[in-house]
Amino acid sequence: MTANASHPNNSTGFQLKRSRLTLTTLELLSLELEIIRLQLTEQAKLAPNLLHDMPVILSLEKVALPEKTCNINAIIHECERMGLRIIAIRAQAHWRHCLKTTEIAYLPTLSTQSDEPISKPQHQTIEQTANSEPKPIHPKHVVVNKPVRSGQQVIAPEGDLIVLAPVSAGAELLAKGNIHVYGPLRGRALAGIEGNTNTGIFCLQFAAELVAIAGHYMTEMTPFQSFWQKGAHIFREGENLQILPL
Amino acid sequence: MAKIIVVTSGKGGVGKTTTSAAIATGLAMRGYKTVVIDFDVGLRNLDLVMGCERRVVYDFVNVINEESNIKQALIKDKRIANLFVLPASQTRDKEALTKEGVGRVLEELRKSYDYIVCDSPAGIEKGALMALYYADEAIIVTNPEISSVRDSDRILGILQSKSVRAEQDLEPVKEYLLLSRYDPERVNRGEMLSVSDVEDILAIPLLGVIPESKAVLKASNQGIPVIHDAESDAGQAYADSVDRFLGKDLPHRFLEVQKKGLLKRMFGG
Ligand SMILES: Nc1ncnc2c1ncn2[C@@H]1O[C@H](COP(=O)(O)OP(=O)(O)OP(=O)(O)O)[C@@H](O)[C@H]1O
Ligand SMILES: [Mg+2]
Numbered sequence: 074m075t076a077n078a079s080h081p082n083n084s085t086g087f088q089l090k091r092s093r094l095t096l097t098t099l100e101l102l103s104l105e106l107e108i109i110r111l112q113l114t115e116q117a118k119l120a121p122n123l124l125h126d127m128p129v130i131l132s133l134e135k136v137a138l139p140e141k142t143c144n145i146n147a148i149i150h151e152c153e154r155m156g157l158r159i160i161a162i163r164a165q166a167h168w169r170h171c172l173k174t175t176e177i178a179y180l181p182t183l184s185t186q187s188d189e190p191i192s193k194p195q196h197q198t199i200e201q202t203a204n205s206e207p208k209p210i211h212p213k214h215v216v217v218n219k220p221v222r223s224g225q226q227v228i229a230p231e232g233d234l235i236v237l238a239p240v241s242a243g244a245e246l247l248a249k250g251n252i253h254v255y256g257p258l259r260g261r262a263l264a265g266i267e268g269n270t271n272t273g274i275f276c277l278q279f280a281a282e283l284v285a286i287a288g289h290y291m292t293e294m295t296p297f298q299s300f301w302q303k304g305a306h307i308f309r310e311g312e313n314l315q316i317l318p319l
Numbered sequence: 320m321a322k323i324i325v326v327t328s329g330k331g332g333v334g335k336t337t338t339s340a341a342i343a344t345g346l347a348m349r350g351y352k353t354v355v356i357d358f359d360v361g362l363r364n365l366d367l368v369m370g371c372e373r374r375v376v377y378d379f380v381n382v383i384n385e386e387s388n389i390k391q392a393l394i395k396d397k398r399i400a401n402l403f404v405l406p407a408s409q410t411r412d413k414e415a416l417t418k419e420g421v422g423r424v425l426e427e428l429r430k431s432y433d434y435i436v437c438d439s440p441a442g443i444e445k446g447a448l449m450a451l452y453y454a455d456e457a458i459i460v461t462n463p464e465i466s467s468v469r470d471s472d473r474i475l476g477i478l479q480s481k482s483v484r485a486e487q488d489l490e491p492v493k494e495y496l497l498l499s500r501y502d503p504e505r506v507n508r509g510e511m512l513s514v515s516d517v518e519d520i521l522a523i524p525l526l527g528v529i530p531e532s533k534a535v536l537k538a539s540n541q542g543i544p545v546i547h548d549a550e551s552d553a554g555q556a557y558a559d560s561v562d563r564f565l566g567k568d569l570p571h572r573f574l575e576v577q578k579k580g581l582l583k584r585m586f587g588g
Contacts, residue, residue, distance in 0.1 A: 219491075220522055222476030223469055239522050241472045259520075 099157065100132040104139060106147050113155045125156040133164035134182050143171040214250075221246065221260065242282055251275065257302075261285075270309045275319065279305040289314055321432040323425060325454040327478075329470025331441030333462045334499035337535055338557075339438035340368045340544040342458065345561030347402035348546070351433035354393065357407035358450035359440040360416060366406045369396065370542025378408040383420035389427055398547070403432075413440075416449040425453050443477060453483055456493040458526060458564075462500045463511040468520050471496075475521065495526035497560060502531040503576045514574060527560030529553055530573040552577075 103109065117124055131152065133145075152159055162172055163180040172179055213232030221227055221236060223243030228234075234248035237255045244260035246252050250272055252264045257278035265272035265287035274284055279300050283292045286309045291297075297305070297316045304319030326339040336359075343355035356379060357365035366372040371394045377387035382405070389405075396402035405424075408415070428435050439450035451457065457478055461471045478492045479485055485492070498517055505511045518525055534551035538544060546561070548554035552573050559569050 219479065220475070222479070223472040225476045225480070239520075241469075241476075241520070243469060243472065244476075256522075257519075 096160075097127060097129050098132045098163070099129045099152065099159075100134065101136050101148070104136050104144065104148065106144060106151060109148060110151050113151065117155060126158060127156065128158045128160050130180065131159045131162045131177075133162065133168055138165075138168055138171065145171060146175060149175060149177070215248075220256070223260075248272070254278075265309075273306055273308040275306050277304050277319065278302055279307075279316075284314065286314060321429040321435045322455045323429070323435045323437065323453050324456045324458060325437045325439055325451045326458045326460060327439035327447060327451055327474055328441065328460040328467070329443060329447075329474040330462070330467045333460050333467055334497075334529065334535075335441075335460050336365050336368050336438050337539065337545065338458065338460050338497060338499065338529075339365060339436050341546040341554075341557040342561055342564070343434070343436040344396075344399060344402060344544040345546045345558060346434050346436070346564075347396070347399045349561065349565065350401065352401045352431070353434045353436065354403040354405055354428055354432050355436040355438060356405040357438050358416065358446050359438065360407045360411055360413050360446055361409065362440065363407035363409050365438050366394075366404060367542060368539045369404050369544065371396070371404055371406070372542070375406045378406045379424070380408040380411045380415040382424050383415060383417065389424065398543075413444065413446045416446060418449070418452065421449050422453060443473065447474075448477070448481060451478055451482055451492075454478070454492050455484070456495070458495050458497050459521070459523065460497050460499050461517060461521070463498060463502075463506065463513070463517055465512070468512065468517055471521060475523065494523040495564070496521055496523050497526050497529065499529040500531045501528050501573070503574060507576065514571070525571070526563055527556055528571050528574060529556045529560070 101109070113124070131149070149159060159177055161178040161180045162175065163182060164172065165182055169179060214235060215227070215229035215232070216235045216237070217227055218237045220238045221240045221244040223241045226245040226247065227236070229248040229250065231249055233250040233253065234246055235253045236246065239256035240246060240254055240258050240260045240262070242259040246254070246260065246262045247266050248264050249267050249269065250264070252262045252274045254262070254276040257280055258276040259280045259282065261283040262274045262281055263285040264274050268287050270287040272286055274286065279297070280302055281294070283290060284307050285291070286307065289309060289312065291314050294301070300316055300318065306317045306319050308315055308317075324342070326335050326342065328335050339355055343353050347353040355365065355369070357363050359365070360380060366375055374394050377392035379392065381387040382389050382392045392405060394404045394406065396404065425435060437450045437454065440446040451474070459471045459474060461467050475494060478494065482492050484490065496518065498514060501514070502511060506513050514525070514528055530552045532551060532553035534548050534553045535545050538548055545551065545553050546557040549558070556573055559572065563569055
């Protein structure tokens with residue numbers, strides 16, 4: 074059997090691997106079935122394929138546990154009817170009792186995590202497409218509109234990172250895709266973190282401490298001196314980083 | 320309901336305590352019932368700057384641990400009505416400042432005061448985190464040098480991610496820059512950052528520029544907040560800052576090298 078050829082031990086049927094992935098969260102703001110149903114229908118009209126077979130985490134962090142009966146099963150049913158695949162429910166611990174009947178995996182809340190990036194990419198699809206205007210926003214891009222300060226890190230794990238504010242010295246930007254900075258870029262910027270050499274760093278005021286594209290770093294900026302404080306586009310050319318005026 | 324103002328910086332020795340004393344006094348002088356709290360547990364010196372060190376009986380940690388009530392620990396200012404000091408303990412360690420304890424004390428004070436000014440310790444450890452956790456507004460004290468500006472930037476990031484307002488997605492903490500120990504002569508010589516350099520990096524509204532001034536040391540030695548010294552440059556700069564905080568639109572002063580008059584030159588100024 075060819076499948077077994079790569080395995081040293083014939084009795085190995087699987088391996089458990091730890092992996093990170095970005096998922097969309099459907100964050101309930103109400104438990105009113107009718108409201109949820111209406112919004113889901115609206116959503117489906119705007120982007121007919123968006124919800125179809127979409128894996129989501131259902132978050133109950135923003136709604137209070139009802140005192141009497143809990144209609145969570147009806148809500149789950151409604152979501153599934155619209156095509157969503159709920160793979161886990163995230164809620165505070167006191168919800169667990171009421172979630173027992175759902176038979177869906179339970180996740181504790183994220184609030185205990187420290188130094189969470191300022192933008193939450195997993196919330197983005199819903200928040201942005203829920204806006205009644207049918208804007209074609211790419212769900213994988215992360216947009217940050219407040220300053221990224223020293224000691225902070227922002228990641229766009231799936232796409233481009235767009236920062237509309239200053240990036241301080243000591244701050245760090247990471248993106249699978251391109252990085253665009255519309256304020257001064259004084260911190261570190263790492264584009265193409267998964268190895269895509271066709272990515273770039275675009276900024277209106279170049280003053281970075283470090284730039285990297287697909288693993289190739291540059292901390293000594295003397296070769297780029299003539300672009301200091303100016304608009305610049307940094308990209309990979311073979312093994313080298315190159316710069317051009319914007 | 321009181322507004323909670325934190326005076327913070329990251330870096331040590333930049334003028335937080337001087338500023339807390341001056342701003343709290345200035346607010347009380349303008350009729351607002353104000354309390355200033357020393358969060359620098361273990362190193363207390365707000366009481367020295369406020370001139371009430373001999374009247375400290377109970378302190379902030381006693382109140383948190385419910386060993387005394389707030390009334391017993393608050394020290395009424397000798398000079399200004401409406402002004403109170405809640406001193407820090409000199410002996411206990413910073414672990415005494417718990418989220419619940421600090422929250423409970425601030426909640427109680429909120430009911431009967433207009434402003435609560437929190438004098439933060441340096442650093443980004445527990446004491447500093449607790450001083451900013453409940454803040455509505457923040458005065459970021461910065462000296463015109465790179466390391467101080469960098470630390471202020473760091474603190475601004477923490478304010479926007481680790482305060483109650485950030486955690487609960489409320490309106491963000493309102494931030495003000497207070498540039499202190501400003502020496503225009505050294506700025507001209509290129510030894511210090513200019514006002515616009517600092518504004519450019521931190522990108523938050525400028526509340527005031529306090530000049531480097533002998534009046535500050537004199538005031539703290541006497542235990543009289545420098546804002547009482549209405550003749551002094553630093554006293555006037557703090558008074559302007561309080562007025563700006565309360566919404567007045569005033570031009571910034573003391574940004575240029577002061578020309579010494581003939582008399583001052585002869586007798587030393
Ligand atoms: N504008 C000024 N001109 C001259 N000296 C000043 C000025 N502001 C503060 N100082 C002096 O700097 C020193 C530190 O001031 P202060 O205690 O207010 O700083 P701090 O930030 O509270 O320090 P710490 O981080 O230790 O709490 C004091 O000796 C004070 O007199
Ligand atoms: Mg101090």
